[in-house]
Amino acid sequence: MRIGKVAEGAGVSVRALRYYEEQGLVIADRSPSGHRQYPESAVERVKFIQLLYSAGLSSKAILQVLPFLDTLVATPRMTQRLKDERDRIRTQIDDLTRARDRLDELIGLATESAISPATCSASVDAAT
Amino acid sequence: MRIGKVAEGAGVSVRALRYYEEQGLVIADRSPSGHRQYPESAVERVKFIQLLYSAGLSSKAILQVLPFLDTLVATPRMTQRLKDERDRIRTQIDDLTRARDRLDELIGLATESAISPATCSASVDAAT
DNA sequence: CTTGATCCTCACGTTGACGTGAGGTTTTAG
DNA sequence: CTAAAACCTCACGTCAACGTGAGGATCAAG
Structure with missing residues (x-):
C-alpha cells in the first residue's frame, strides 16, 4: 500500500503519516525509488494512533505504548x-x-x- | 483584591490573569497607581473560566458564553x-x-x- | 512519449495559552 | 527610611501536530 491509500483509509493527511514516521510511530518500507510501502495493517495502526491522539496522548507517550501492540509483551x-x-x-x-x-x-x-x-x-x- | 491573591485563590498564574483580561474574560478596576483591583467574585469567575478551558473551549468561545453569567440573559x-x-x-x-x-x-x-x-x-x- | 496524479525531501508557517525575562514603579513590613 | 515583595508594561519564546508551498522525481494511463 502506498501512502495515499493509507491516508484515505485511516482518515488522516499524507503529511500526518510522514510526521508519524518521523516520530517513530509507524515504520514504512521503501520501494526502490524511495516511495513508502505500508502493510495493510497500517490502516488500523494509524486509526489506533489517532484514537490515542484524540485522547490527549503525546507522540512520546504513544511511542512508549505502541511497542506493546506489536510484541504483546x-x-x-x-x-x-x-x-x-x-x-x-x-x-x-x-x-x-x-x-x-x-x-x-x-x-x-x-x-x-x-x-x-x-x-x-x-x-x-x-x-x- | 489584588492580582496576586486572585491568582492564589483561583489556582492560576498572575500571567494567566493578565492574559484573561487581554482576552476580555475578566474586567479589573485600576488603583490610582495602575494596579489591578478585583472584586471577590473574581475568584469564582476565574475558576469557571478554568473549567471551560479545561473542557477545551477557546478564549473566543468562553467570551461568547460568559456574558450570560453576568446578565443571566x-x-x-x-x-x-x-x-x-x-x-x-x-x-x-x-x-x-x-x-x-x-x-x-x-x-x-x-x-x-x-x-x-x-x-x-x-x-x-x-x-x- | 507525454501528461496528470502521486510521491519525495527540505524547511518555514500556524495556533493558543500562557512562560519568561527586562527594566521600572509601588506597596508593605520592620 | 529602606529593602523586599508585589505590581506594571512591553515583547519575544515555547511546544505540538501538523499545514503549506518550493522544487523536483516517479508512476499509471492513453
Missing part, C-alpha cells in the same frame, strides 16, 4: 505508562463531565429565560 | 453556542471513554503477561 515501564495515561483520561472525563453539567445548568437557565416571548407578552399584558 | 446566539459546546464536550467524553476502554483492554493483557514470573517458572519447570 509489556515491560513494567510500559504497563505503568498505560495505567498513568488511563488514569489521566479518567480524570479528564471527570473534568469534562463537570463542565458539561455546568453547561447543562446554564442551558436550562437560558432556555427558561428564552420563554420570555410568552413571559414578556404576559408582563406586557399585565403592564397595559 | 441569553441571546439565541449564546444559547446556541452553549449547546454546541456541550455537544462537543459530549462527543469528546465518548471519544475518551472509548480510548479508556481500549487502554483497559491493553492493561488487562499486559498484567496477564506480567503473571509471567509464575507462568515462566511453570514453563521452565515443564521444560526441564
Whole structure:
C-alpha cells in the first residue's frame, strides 16, 4: 500500500503519516525509488494512533505504548505508562463531565429565560 | 483584591490573569497607581473560566458564553453556542471513554503477561 | 512519449495559552 | 527610611501536530 491509500483509509493527511514516521510511530518500507510501502495493517495502526491522539496522548507517550501492540509483551515501564495515561483520561472525563453539567445548568437557565416571548407578552399584558 | 491573591485563590498564574483580561474574560478596576483591583467574585469567575478551558473551549468561545453569567440573559446566539459546546464536550467524553476502554483492554493483557514470573517458572519447570 | 496524479525531501508557517525575562514603579513590613 | 515583595508594561519564546508551498522525481494511463 502506498501512502495515499493509507491516508484515505485511516482518515488522516499524507503529511500526518510522514510526521508519524518521523516520530517513530509507524515504520514504512521503501520501494526502490524511495516511495513508502505500508502493510495493510497500517490502516488500523494509524486509526489506533489517532484514537490515542484524540485522547490527549503525546507522540512520546504513544511511542512508549505502541511497542506493546506489536510484541504483546509489556515491560513494567510500559504497563505503568498505560495505567498513568488511563488514569489521566479518567480524570479528564471527570473534568469534562463537570463542565458539561455546568453547561447543562446554564442551558436550562437560558432556555427558561428564552420563554420570555410568552413571559414578556404576559408582563406586557399585565403592564397595559 | 489584588492580582496576586486572585491568582492564589483561583489556582492560576498572575500571567494567566493578565492574559484573561487581554482576552476580555475578566474586567479589573485600576488603583490610582495602575494596579489591578478585583472584586471577590473574581475568584469564582476565574475558576469557571478554568473549567471551560479545561473542557477545551477557546478564549473566543468562553467570551461568547460568559456574558450570560453576568446578565443571566441569553441571546439565541449564546444559547446556541452553549449547546454546541456541550455537544462537543459530549462527543469528546465518548471519544475518551472509548480510548479508556481500549487502554483497559491493553492493561488487562499486559498484567496477564506480567503473571509471567509464575507462568515462566511453570514453563521452565515443564521444560526441564 | 507525454501528461496528470502521486510521491519525495527540505524547511518555514500556524495556533493558543500562557512562560519568561527586562527594566521600572509601588506597596508593605520592620 | 529602606529593602523586599508585589505590581506594571512591553515583547519575544515555547511546544505540538501538523499545514503549506518550493522544487523536483516517479508512476499509471492513453
